[in-house]
Amino acid sequence: MKIKLALFLSLLCFASCSSLRTRNIVYFSDLEQKPLITEQVEMKRLTIKPGDLLAIEVLTPNMETNMLFNRGIVMEEGAGGGGQMMRQQGNQNEGYLVDTKGTVDFPVLGNLLVQGLTTEQVRDTLLLKIRDYVQDPIVKVRLQNFRFTMMGETGPTVVTVPADNEEVNILEGLAMAGGISIYGKMHNVLVIREQDGQRSMARLNLNSKEALTSPYFYLQQNDIVYVEPDKAKVTGTSFIRRNWGFAAGIVSSAWVLYQLLK
Known part of the structure; x- marks a missing residue:
């Protein structure tokens, strides 16, 4: 009986843990595991705009x-x-x-x-x-006024870059703002940019090496970077509340399995 009960609890724990939504918190996790990786990158230098x-x-x-x-x-x-x-x-x-x-x-x-x-x-x-x-x-x-705004899971922060630095990439910008917390969606970082009277937006997946070659990888003056928070933090609810139906199904299945093993 004790063995069956232990097996039941193990299955329930495994089912619950496997149901948790995992998050990739590794930057550029799809890079190949090589000692040296080189890629051609074309960096667009900062150009002067009205208001600078x-x-x-x-x-x-x-x-x-x-x-x-x-x-x-x-x-x-x-x-x-x-x-x-x-x-x-x-x-x-x-x-x-x-x-x-x-x-x-x-x-x-x-x-x-x-x-x-x-x-x-x-x-x-x-x-x-x-x-x-x-x-x-x-x-x-x-x-003198190279600055950008970080919002979302980095906190609302206006970062002013020292005058001797005109090459700031998205990783440096995030570090200047304190980094992304565990609740930030690294795969969905929004960059909003205004240039020549036009507003453009791009989403960067920082889990992917493709972000390294994006024209939005290097920040420009007055860029807005928004790191979307996880829905769990926004709603303030637990995994069970957000996935009650799914969790109930796991518990029911585990209970049926337990009854069969009795």
Whole structure:
């Protein structure tokens, strides 16, 4: 009798456990188990959009020239290259706002079209124009307001990326927001993006290696990432309540099996 009862309880436990819905919490679980895996990836660099804030700094060997191209107080940084390199000293939060036409109003040079360009392309454009006024200038261009929003099972978080980093992928973004909890659906991560007046959406399956080659794998400014929570957390109910009919069927079948084994 005890053996039959133990067998019954074991069958019931096995049936209940096997009925639990399992969740794959492993990133890219379909990658082959090899020491080295290489894939060709085409990364789209960040391009400047209206509303972006650019930090532009011009360094030249001449104090007067620095005052022309920089805003704020100019102070001596140090000697080098046969002259004194001068650096702007001012509020580091100041920048050049890209207007609705995609231009910035830059000292001496006037309105410059920067929309659709990368920061490197803006730097090269400025170098060419400033060389008409001074020799050997140094130009630095950074995007100051690269931020994205994480929602859902990562918690509502607006992440601001440091100005020296323009390459943030979805995994880094999730890590910055604290990661995905056990209740997050890794196979259904929604990325919402607005570009050139159009809104596009894509769903990434982070259990699959296909996410690595998605154009949405690398985040862009003002992206919204939504990690859908599991329905169990949303409703606050247990597995039995959510699957009462299925659970009742398991119990009934186990009871019939127990009666047959008596």
